[in-house]
Amino acid sequence: MRIFVCDESFLTCTQIYDAENPVSNMAAWLQELSGLPVAATNETELQAQLKSGAVLCRAANRMGANITSISTSDKMFEQISNIGKFLDFLKSKGVADRDLFVSTDLYDNKDMRQVMIGLNSLGRALHTLPGYCGPTVSRPAFVKRGSTFATVSTEYKK
8 A cells, every 4th residue: 555645636646655465554544634643553552543433524524624622532422423423524525335334344443445445445546636735545536437349230231
């Protein structure tokens, strides 16, 4: 995984991280976004730091969300609420349903792979946000283009 900072037109992207460990790279990206310390070398460490949802909500706010109440409580329901607010942000930014995770994937450490997929998908979606020029986790997704081939008739002359 590589993290890029792009200019406003997304024509120039500068790579700022290139860790061999995708988990530590994701942690560095989330730290850059949230402004909060995040350091992890494995999924268990990352899950422990993201479990409260506070880092994710703070990162979302720096990407243009308006999450007004971010709980710093140790109470399970408030932490799951934070994660839910972040998931709502992912949906609002066009992250595909197949890439989303559910709160328990993160909170209960049930599927950190799916959490990583969701975060990577957000990184690609950031390229479509007007005026956003903060760090992203990947280059823009490829844009589908129409075919340049002429239509071929399947009807044969008799």
